[in-house]
Amino acid sequence: MNSRNYQKGFTLIETLVGSAIFLLIAVSGYRAFSVLMEAVNSSQAKLAATELANEKFEIIRNLPYEDVGIQGGLPPGKLVRTETTTRDNFSFIVETTIRSIDDIFDGTIGGNPSDTSPADYKLADLSITCSSCKIFSPLKFTTLVAPHALETASNNGALFIKVFDTGGIGVPSASVHIVNTNTSPDTIIDETTDNDGWIKIVDAPPGTNAYNVTATKSGFTTDQTYPLGGIAGPTPINPDATVVVQQVTQTSLLIDRASSLGITTKDETCNTLPNIDFSLTGTKLIGTPAVLKYPTQNFTTNGSGTFTLSNLEWDTYSFLLTSALYDFAGASLLPSVVINPNEGKNMEVVVTPHLDKAILISVEDSVGNPIDSAEVRLQKTGFDETKNTNSGTCATPGQVFWNGLANGTYTLTVSKTGYQTYTNNSLSMSPAWQNQKIVLEP
Numbered sequence: 001m002n003s004r005n006y007q008k009g010f011t012l013i014e015t016l017v018g019s020a021i022f023l024l025i026a027v028s029g030y031r032a033f034s035v036l037m038e039a040v041n042s043s044q045a046k047l048a049a050t051e052l053a054n055e056k057f058e059i060i061r062n063l064p065y066e067d068v069g070i071q072g073g074l075p076p077g078k079l080v081r082t083e084t085t086t087r088d089n090f091s092f093i094v095e096t097t098i099r100s101i102d103d104i105f106d107g108t109i110g111g112n113p114s115d116t117s118p119a120d121y122k123l124a125d126l127s128i129t130c131s132s133c134k135i136f137s138p139l140k141f142t143t144l145v146a147p148h149a150l151e152t153a154s155n156n157g158a159l160f161i162k163v164f165d166t167g168g169i170g171v172p173s174a175s176v177h178i179v180n181t182n183t184s185p186d187t188i189i190d191e192t193t194d195n196d197g198w199i200k201i202v203d204a205p206p207g208t209n210a211y212n213v214t215a216t217k218s219g220f221t222t223d224q225t226y227p228l229g230g231i232a233g234p235t236p237i238n239p240d241a242t243v244v245v246q247q248v249t250q251t252s253l254l255i256d257r258a259s260s261l262g263i264t265t266k267d268e269t270c271n272t273l274p275n276i277d278f279s280l281t282g283t284k285l286i287g288t289p290a291v292l293k294y295p296t297q298n299f300t301t302n303g304s305g306t307f308t309l310s311n312l313e314w315d316t317y318s319f320l321l322t323s324a325l326y327d328f329a330g331a332s333l334l335p336s337v338v339i340n341p342n343e344g345k346n347m348e349v350v351v352t353p354h355l356d357k358a359i360l361i362s363v364e365d366s367v368g369n370p371i372d373s374a375e376v377r378l379q380k381t382g383f384d385e386t387k388n389t390n391s392g393t394c395a396t397p398g399q400v401f402w403n404g405l406a407n408g409t410y411t412l413t414v415s416k417t418g419y420q421t422y423t424n425n426s427l428s429m430s431p432a433w434q435n436q437k438i439v440l441e442p
Contacts, residue, residue, distance in 0.1 A: 170197020232287035257342035272305035330396030358403035370398025
């Protein structure tokens, strides 16, 4: 009788499957352990931050009341705005804010009844972040500090700042930078607007056009007040704020989401044309009679014939070709480009080699919409030619273009069914290039 020996073992597939399951369980266990340790670490960091906040508050409460303030801020004092400190091997950034509070109990400044000493008490606010922690949400702590003596009439005033958008809605969490160089030392305040877009500074030292205020927010444009004789000229539209004794000064700043404008330069056959010089000029004023917030700026399209302007403020911008070798022959947008908040626009610009006198005529309705298929007739002795708007190879809504024209005086006639005919019998063709905007009325 033959005997056979049988040996049992694992096949290669069984070994691989078992190893994969073991690895999956091991990795899951490690991840769970890591999450647990991070949670424990975060809890320890929060305890350390709370102890640090209590320590800071004890220091604040034991300071003389007049010293409870920020160095170079309002109210002034001996506290530091931002500092980095270490507790229990955690690195914390502590941001301290001190505000004078005008309590409604005894009236408010400028109210009824009016409080001649509006700084009733101070609010101390601590914001603590952990720069060395993986999981740590910023912590905020607040306490009140009351004066030890009775109120006396204030020799200061109040500055209320409203930051709002183009819809008239207050912008929350906007950063506001306030500087007064008339005090010694300079007063520098960095605050954040509340949910309604307000910052209210009470007990501010008086001064004429003394407070320069700037508002901004990530992804938004910037607005500011301007000093007399500064970049806004001698008469800014929104001058630096004036604070008057026992009165409220209100100033407002307008910001909104930033926009972008992409420029592409092309030839008359709509092929991309690189390295073309152009300029862009805004219309919004910061000073009178004609100080622009966005003055003329020059750019050049890249080797691909494109250029993108980002972080652009809402405005109406004038596009102009600045290359001496080419003429601006039309674009996919009208030459006066309207940019709205939080908008991304692209503009394809048609350029043609410069030839004698050139004219671009833009035809639009009373609300600024381009009018296509309008009949545009240009004539003078020995010359009479008619073109229709937006009839070329490339899209140029509401526009027609001529170049190679002789100098002299022309008659321009623009007509379209349903609109009143426009006529100009004395159109001078002396500039090398010009743009005529024609508005047709129904």
